[in-house]
Amino acid sequence: MEVTRRDFLKYCGMSAGALGLSMFDLGLLNNALAADGAPSVIWLQGSSCNGCSISLLNRISDTAPKTVDDLLLNSIDLIFHPNVMGPAGSEAVEAIRATKSYILVLEGGVPTVYDGMACKVWSENGVDVSYAEAIRSLAPGAMKVICVGQCACFGGIPASGNNPTQIVSASSYTGLETINIAGCPAHPDWIVGTIAQLLIGNSVPLDEFGRPTSIFGETVHSNCPRLGKEKATTFAETGKCMMDLGCRGPFTYAPCPYMKWNNGVSWCINANGPCIGCTDPSYPTAEAFYSPLGLTSFYGKKNRK
Amino acid sequence: MATFTIIDPVTRIEGHMQVNVTIDAVDGVQQVVDAHVAGNLFRGFENLLVGREPTDAQHITQRICGVCPIPHAMAAVMTLDAVSKTKIPVNGLLMRNLVMGANFVESHILHFYLLSALDYIDGPAMRPWQSTWSIDRRFDTATTNVLIGHYLKAIEMKRKGQEAAAVFGGKQPHSPAYVPGGFTNVPTQEQITLFGQYADELIDFINNIYIPDAEALASVYDDYKDIGKGYGNLLSFGCFDEDVKGKHRLFSRGTVMDAHKKKPLAAAKITEHVKYGWYKASTSNINPSVGQTETEYPKDNAYSWLKSPRYMKAPMEVGPLARMWVNGDYTEGVSVMDRQLARAYEAKKIADAMKRWLGSVEVGNPVFVKTSIPMKGKGFGLTEAPRGALGHWLKLEGGKIAGYQVITPTCWNCSPRDDNNQLGPMEKALIGTPVQDPDKPVEVLRVVHSFDPCLDCAVHAMRAK
Numbered sequence: 208m209e210v211t212r213r214d215f216l217k218y219c220g221m222s223a224g225a226l227g228l229s230m231f232d233l234g235l236l237n238n239a240l241a242a243d244g245a246p247s248v249i250w251l252q253g254s255s256c257n258g259c260s261i262s263l264l265n266r267i268s269d270t271a272p273k274t275v276d277d278l279l280l281n282s283i284d285l286i287f288h289p290n291v292m293g294p295a296g297s298e299a300v301e302a303i304r305a306t307k308s309y310i311l312v313l314e315g316g317v318p319t320v321y322d323g324m325a326c327k328v329w330s331e332n333g334v335d336v337s338y339a340e341a342i343r344s345l346a347p348g349a350m351k352v353i354c355v356g357q358c359a360c361f362g363g364i365p366a367s368g369n370n371p372t373q374i375v376s377a378s379s380y381t382g383l384e385t386i387n388i389a390g391c392p393a394h395p396d397w398i399v400g401t402i403a404q405l406l407i408g409n410s411v412p413l414d415e416f417g418r419p420t421s422i423f424g425e426t427v428h429s430n431c432p433r434l435g436k437e438k439a440t441t442f443a444e445t446g447k448c449m450m451d452l453g454c455r456g457p458f459t460y461a462p463c464p465y466m467k468w469n470n471g472v473s474w475c476i477n478a479n480g481p482c483i484g485c486t487d488p489s490y491p492t493a494e495a496f497y498s499p500l501g502l503t504s505f506y507g508k509k510n511r512k
Numbered sequence: 513m514a515t516f517t518i519i520d521p522v523t524r525i526e527g528h529m530q531v532n533v534t535i536d537a538v539d540g541v542q543q544v545v546d547a548h549v550a551g552n553l554f555r556g557f558e559n560l561l562v563g564r565e566p567t568d569a570q571h572i573t574q575r576i577c578g579v580c581p582i583p584h585a586m587a588a589v590m591t592l593d594a595v596s597k598t599k600i601p602v603n604g605l606l607m608r609n610l611v612m613g614a615n616f617v618e619s620h621i622l623h624f625y626l627l628s629a630l631d632y633i634d635g636p637a638m639r640p641w642q643s644t645w646s647i648d649r650r651f652d653t654a655t656t657n658v659l660i661g662h663y664l665k666a667i668e669m670k671r672k673g674q675e676a677a678a679v680f681g682g683k684q685p686h687s688p689a690y691v692p693g694g695f696t697n698v699p700t701q702e703q704i705t706l707f708g709q710y711a712d713e714l715i716d717f718i719n720n721i722y723i724p725d726a727e728a729l730a731s732v733y734d735d736y737k738d739i740g741k742g743y744g745n746l747l748s749f750g751c752f753d754e755d756v757k758g759k760h761r762l763f764s765r766g767t768v769m770d771a772h773k774k775k776p777l778a779a780a781k782i783t784e785h786v787k788y789g790w791y792k793a794s795t796s797n798i799n800p801s802v803g804q805t806e807t808e809y810p811k812d813n814a815y816s817w818l819k820s821p822r823y824m825k826a827p828m829e830v831g832p833l834a835r836m837w838v839n840g841d842y843t844e845g846v847s848v849m850d851r852q853l854a855r856a857y858e859a860k861k862i863a864d865a866m867k868r869w870l871g872s873v874e875v876g877n878p879v880f881v882k883t884s885i886p887m888k889g890k891g892f893g894l895t896e897a898p899r900g901a902l903g904h905w906l907k908l909e910g911g912k913i914a915g916y917q918v919i920t921p922t923c924w925n926c927s928p929r930d931d932n933n934q935l936g937p938m939e940k941a942l943i944g945t946p947v948q949d950p951d952k953p954v955e956v957l958r959v960v961h962s963f964d965p966c967l968d969c970a971v972h973a974m975r976a977k
Contacts, residue, residue, distance in 0.1 A: 293645075371559045474682060483571060
């Protein structure tokens with residue numbers, strides 16, 4: 208569990224290009240991490256599936272730092288995270304209240320139905336506290352607010368359709384300029400890379416939807432290895448373009464084709480799964496995932512009884 | 513004097529949940545005498561599926577849970593296969609099993625070390641691990657340090673389990689590869705070799721680290737074989753079909769009442785009660801095939817966003833212990849430590865089966881068959897998630913989803929009281945749990961975590977007046 212700072216830098220160096228870090232930045236990062244007092248991070252979960260936290264745990268390659276605990280031990284001071292923290296109850300909440308300088312990470316949208324009580328995060332002094340209220344009390348004092356995943360950034364799947372719990376994205380609920388790490392889930396490198404930028408003190412250039420342009424600057428389509436290939440007419444056709452199966456690559460901005468997922472093992476299109484557009488603010492649209500053309504060619508309407 | 517303690521949130525679980533326990537002395541032993549378990553998050557997934565294309569269900573329902581998305585994908589495509597009377601190719605079945613198997617194994621490893629272990633040992637003496645609830649620690653310092661080392665190794669193994677799933681499934685969490693009719697990824701020899709390497713590593717960890725650690729825990733804390741017993745009613749939908757007709761499964765389907773003999777299961781005998789849930793009373797005690805999700809908040813006496821599924825009116829425990837018991841693999845007992853041990857042994861059984869399935873994959877054979885989903889119809893898919901029985905129920909009208917009901921494992925285990933005022937399985941299991949310090953009821957956490965609830969949990973502890 209030593210040399211984690213060096214390992215962290217090594218990790219950042221490996222993915223520096225994708226994260227928009229220059230060698231100069233890496234030097235600054237080294238200085239930032241060497242300084243006493245690792246920055247505090249408070250991570251709250253709202254109307255989410257916890258998939259972005261699980262994704263974060265996946266973030267390291269075989270090269271050191273091997274596991275996320277190295278980051279936690281030496282790079283940041285994680286004050287609160289519901290899935291991994293040891294403390295429970297008032298001890299956990301008091302740690303939040305005692306923290307004056309922190310980065311606030313939000314995972315999950317904000318249900319507003321029933322005065323926010325469709326999502327309670329803890330109780331304090333005997334009173335139930337909703338996710339909405341926790342954000343109201345913590346966002347204004349944060350050094351920066353990072354929204355992780357589609358639900359926090361844009362509402363995501365729980366906000367789709369008739370939006371049963373009247374979800375508002377955490378990003379808009381704060382009323383602040385947040386950094387939006389899109390994705391369903393967000394990729395671990397996108398999360399860590401953005402935190403690294405903040406540690407250096409860099410400003411993170413954002414697009415009109417609050418997404419870092421260094422990550423979400425190009426479409427999946429423009430980097431797709433199947434671009435211009437023969438079109439698949441049904442599923443499980445390796446190597447073919449899945450435009451007719453509803454692929455959302457042309458309007459989805461994400462680095463999946465070259466960054467891939469799960470330590471570079473694979474990604475959706477490599478498994479013959481059309482891109483479902485999971486980093487786009489419109490996700491999920493009301494249209495079927497396999498539309499517009501996919502349905503007629505795959506689950507042929509004329510065949511349906 | 514009565515004291516009142518609030519412990520909220522309880523951490524190291526997924527989702528949002530609250531447990532209220534009343535603690536009092538019985539026969540000179542301070543213990544839990546009453547318990548209320550409440551789910552604190554409502555998202556209404558079932559409602560937002562209505563009107564969508566049926567083939568969207570696997571994508572949408574995976575987002576119910578980022579920890580166990582694959583079983584939701586499995587249940588969704590099994591439901592559509594049933595509605596369309598589709599027999600998928602053997603390779604498709606094996607692909608589905610292998611990706612779900614990897615999800616089970618890494619989820620079990622995650623549970624034992626990241627979610628559960630800190631109830632028994634102190635983590636590294638810094639945030640986010642350090643806690644002052646350092647009560648009833650029985651391992652010596654050297655052993656504790658070894659276990660912390662295993663905790664760190666477990667994060668790596670959990671990640672590798674997710675990578676194994678991604679080899680065939682494309683990515684984890686949330687795979688795009690499950691479709692009605694089979695699977696999208698066409699396996700190559702290279703993929704099979706890579707998956708096999710991951711499986712070998714996982715098996716090595718399970719055999720040489722996870723199982724010995726679970727057995728050591730059960731030995732050092734053997735009083736927890738008498739704590740957290742609950743009803744002893746066990747239910748398993750069964751999972752991991754071994755043939756395309758679904759006749760044989762790695763885990764069989766059935767029920768066990770009061771820890772006795774196995775009986776067959778009839779899905780029609782499942783109903784959901786909502787007397788103590790924030791749902792309209794008119795929607796109570798009905799089968800999920802005709803189930804509705806209509807909220808009512810606030811509501812007198814209600815305390816949870818969970819419904820109360822019951823089987824032939826009985827509260828049922830689900831999970832690895834239920835699966836292993838129904839299948840005849842583990843029948844030692846029902847308790848905190850029996851749950852921990854059954855989960856560890858199950859990880860081995862599944863990981864070994866993964867190697868077998870991998871050897872049956874035929875490169876070049878189809879993984880997918882075209883299927884025709886009817887415009888109108890009904891169907892359901894029953895499978896298992898790492899935490900227990902999972903069912904999806906679908907109603908199609910005009911080619912669109914007209915109704916969708918999901919019963920998750922945690923709904924069974926963490927359900928509130930039912931229409932007949934019977935406690936939910938976890939509520940029942942908490943009764944009688946001895947508590948040293950009501951301000952720091954780590955013993956309550958041990959019972960709660962033994963179920964591996966997929967919720968954020970909050971415990972309110974109060975002493976009886």
